[in-house]
Amino acid sequence: MQNILYLHAGAEMYGADKILLELVTGLDKSRFHPIVVLPNEGILKDKLEESGIETYVVEYPILRRKFFNPKGIIDYSSNYFKKSKEIVKLLKGRNIDIIHINTTAVLEGVYLKKKLHCKMVWHVHEIILHPRMIYKFLSYLIGHYADKCVAVSKAVKNHLIESGYVKEDLVDVIYNGVDSKRFNPDVDNKYLYDEWHVPEDALKVGMIGRVNAWKGQNDFLEATKELLKKYPKLYLFIVGSAFEGEEWRVIELKKRIVAIPEHNRIIFSEFRTDTPAIHSFLDILIMPSTNPDPLPTVVLEAMSSGTPVIGYRHGGVTEMVVDGQSGLLAEVNNPKDLENKIDQMLENGSYVEYGQKARKRIINYFSEEKFISNFSSLYSMM
Incomplete structure (x- = not known):
């Protein structure tokens, strides 16, 4: 049996958090023993422990x-070595075969690989454009220390190779998977109509994602504010929270919403755990990330739920959505084109057919079973 140490960047329940939970709970426990070390308490830790996964918190x-x-550099360096040594002490006497680093924001694996005498898989979920120095630095670390790098999409792989520090044969692409039984069109969502005071004949268009500088909430509002006038039955939904310390972003977003005359048909909700119901509730999911999103989990979940996606034509979404078949893609950072694509899907009611094709695509290419099988094969070869 292989002991695999997982290091992650938080304990929330956004994209990479869900993927980690899905992977470690889905592994064959007769072949693999996952040990997860998180930097803080949170819902992810609770979910892992509920599933019987050996889980610890070390505030690295x-x-x-x-x-x-x-x-900041001095503070980071001091805590880096102190907490890395704490993890080594925690695992004293344990034979760790593989360290799986689940994000480029966690560098402790570099130190631990040497101390624990094991192999390292660096699982890259990000496309880092700025600061460019950080992109180059992280690419160097991946190219120099990882025994295998796993990119969540071809877009991520190409971005790493373009740095000049990561060789092509180091990187495998393993697409994230989604539980198509949990995320399906028939999930009960009736309670949301009552909770959000939405009529049952409403047209429901929304986005789900972290409120930050590039997830595109502003573009979403810009692309839909005129559509609210055209479609009296149209309701908009924005679901997501900001990072701790950036709550001001939510305050600013609420101000923008209130400034729109039809704001009574715009529902904002901070982070929720009932995403299967929300996805099946929506008629269309919008993916307006202004930077290329590597392989957004929210798109997998929506498509699995039979909800079509309209997004900007960059990043991993272009590998998930077949433009004109299982969804629509708009010109990058062009809210007007995004508006036109939403209008097109609303006007002819084609979102139902798009959604059916989207679910079929997820089942064929992005299944949870295939995702876990691919990682199991990778671990076994190391």
Whole structure:
């Protein structure tokens, strides 16, 4: 049996968090023993423990923008070595075969690989455009220390190779998977009509994602505000929270919503755990990320739920959505084109047919079973 140590950047329940939970709970426990170490308490830790996964919390530092200054570098470095040694002590006497780093924001694996004398898989979920120095630095670490790099999409793989530090044969592409039984068109969502005071004949268009600088909430509002006038039955939904310390982003978003005359048909909700119901509730999911999103889990979930996706034509969404078949893609960072694509799907009611094709595509190419099988094969070969 292989002991696999997983390091992750948080304990919430957004994309990469869900993928980690899906992977470690789905592995064949007669072949693999997962040990997860998280940097803080949270819902992910609770879910892991509920599933019987060996889980610990060690408050190791995560690479964030707040450390990109002289004092931050000193603080990060001090905590990095202190907490890495704490993890080594925690695992004393354990034979760790593989370290699986689940994000580029966690660098502790570099230290632990040497101390624990094991192989390393670096699982890359990000496309880092800025700061370019950080992109180059992380690419160097991946190329120099990883025994195998797993990219969540071809877009991520190509971005890593373009750095000049990561060789093509180091990187495998393993698409994330989704539980098509949990995310399906028949999930009960009736309670949402009552909770959000929405009529049952409403047209429901929404987005789900972290409220940050690039997930595109502003583009979503820009692309839909005129459509609210055209379609009296149209309701908009924005679901998501900001990082701790960036709550001001939510305040600003609410101000923008209130400034729209039809704001009584715009529902904002911070992070929720009932995403299967929300996906089956929506008629169309919008993916307006202004930076290329590597392989957004929310798109997998929506498509699995029979909900078509309209997004910008960049990043991993272009590998998930077949434009004109299982969804529509708009010109990058062009809210007007995004508006036209939404209008097109609403006007002819084609979102039902698009949604049916979207679910078929997920089952054929992005199943949870295929995702877990691919990682199991990778681990076995190391």
